[in-house]
Amino acid sequence: MATDYYELLGVGREATADEVKKAYRKQALKYHPDRNPGDKEAEERFKEMSNAFEVLADPEKRQLYDRFGPEGPRRAGFGGFNSVDDVFASFRDIFGDMFGMGFGGAGQQRARGADREVDLELTFIEAIEGCRHELKVQRREPCSTCGGRGAAPGTRPAICPTCRGKGQVMHAQGFFMISTGCPTCRGAGSVIRDPCTACGGEGLQQVDDTLQVSIPAGVEDGQTLRLSGKGDLPPGGGLPGNLYVHMHVAAHEHLERDGANLYVEVPIAFPLAVLGGRVKVPVLEGEIEIDVKPGTQPGEVVVLHGLGAPHLHRSGRGDQLVRLTIGVPAKVDERTEQLLRELAEQLGGEGLAPRHVGLLDRLHTRAKRKRRS
Ligand SMILES: [Zn+2]
Ligand SMILES: [Zn+2]
Structure with a gap:
């Protein structure tokens, strides 16, 4: 779906947050599932509208969208909506204010289950190219034995004797009566006399699940x-x-x-830097040989165009930057030492002129890059 979010809502690129909201309200009313029962196409439209609104109503996401398209907010960790329920869960406050509390599923207060978290280890290549992963997860569902009520099958939760079902109890404190949550039923208003043995009265059971997740190309560590x-x-x-x-x-x-x-930084031997030649450099696909020009200075950067990682929002690849330094062996054999001493004598121990290497610029670039991430 290459639909433009602005087109979808029928607003211009310069539309204010208020105009975006008004446009969405109009479209959402038209395609609302409660007005189009069983109409799959309307449901799809409704989800698309909601995705568009979610992004354009949020300044941060809108900026990401304007710069990178639909993948922008998604890449930054803002997922879209998979289901209509998902839309209602996210926009409960908006729908309340848009349609009034009684309008279908929109304004109803629905209970929501807990979020879960899981860690996923990716290789360097998987993160660059994207991949599919099987994810073993555990989650909790309503207990199949008691149907989530927590009471043993054939029994019902009883009205709490402490608060008589109100969930609140009154205390006298000095001259005041203070209402607090009932300590017996913890505010539920009912107590379970015969807890379900399968879930211990909690109403939830743990289930193991295996999910297939696709990881988009270009994800980075920590996302x-x-x-x-x-x-x-x-x-x-x-x-x-x-x-x-x-x-x-x-x-x-x-x-x-x-x-x-x-x-990547590749150290080369001093004679190679002086005389020039070729050196092997690791790249994404393995290894290639590059030219070292005579008189290469330590810290010189060779740019290998198009050998970086694939771009996320357009075709092609980034670059690989190879920084050549002078490798200094920690130890040399006798023959090498002798040759080096001769060379040192030949060069006469004279230092070369100090030079300007743009160190300050480099430090600034690094600081900028840090701030951006
Ligand atoms: Zn149970
Ligand atoms: Zn109670």
């Missing part, structure tokens, strides 16, 4: 993916929570990555 509706279900039925997948990307043996660019 989180939201799988909506893959968290716990509340005991009494309602909306499921979300599953948050925290991604940990393993370091590459040699390469470092910043977005689509790759970096």
Whole structure:
């Protein structure tokens, strides 16, 4: 779906937050599932509208969208909506104010299950290219034995004797009567006399599940993916929570990555730097040989165009930057030592002129990059 969010809502690129909200209200009323029961197409439209609104109503997400398209907010960890329930859960306050509390499922207070979190280890290459992963997760669902009520089958929760079902009790404190949550039923108003043996009266049971998740190409270490509706279900039925997948990307043996660019430092021997020649350099696909020009200075950067990681929002790849330094062996054999002494004598121990290397610029660039991430 390459639909433009602004077109979808029928607003201009310069539309204010208020105009965006008004436009969404109009569209949402038209395609609302309660007005189009059983109409799959209307439901799809409703979800699309809601996705568009979610992004355009939030300044941060809107900016990401304007710069990178629909993938922008998604890449930054803002997932879209998979179901209509998901829309209602996120926009409960908006729908309340839009349609009034009685309008279908929109304004109803539905219980929502707890969110779950899981860690996922990715290799350097998986993060760059994207991948599919099988994820073993545990979540809690209403207990199948008691149907989530917590009471043993054939029994019912009884009215709490302490608060008589109110969930609140009154205390005298000095001259005042103070109402607090009932300590016996913890505010539920009912107590379970015969707890379900399967769930111990909690109404929830743990289930193991295996999910297939696709990890988009270009994710970075520390990013989180939201799988909506893959968290716990509340005991009494309602909306499921979300599953948050925290991604940990393993370091590459040699390469470092910043977005689509790759970096590596390759030490070369002093004679190679002086005379020029060729040196092997690790790249994403393995190894290539590059030219070293005569008189190469330590710290010189060779740019390998198009050998970086794939770009996220357009075709092509970034660059790989190779920084050449002079490798100094910690120890040399006798023959080498002798040759070096001869060389030292030949060069006469004269130092070379100090030079300007743009160190300050480099430090600034690094600081900028840090601030951006
Ligand atoms: Zn149970
Ligand atoms: Zn009570």
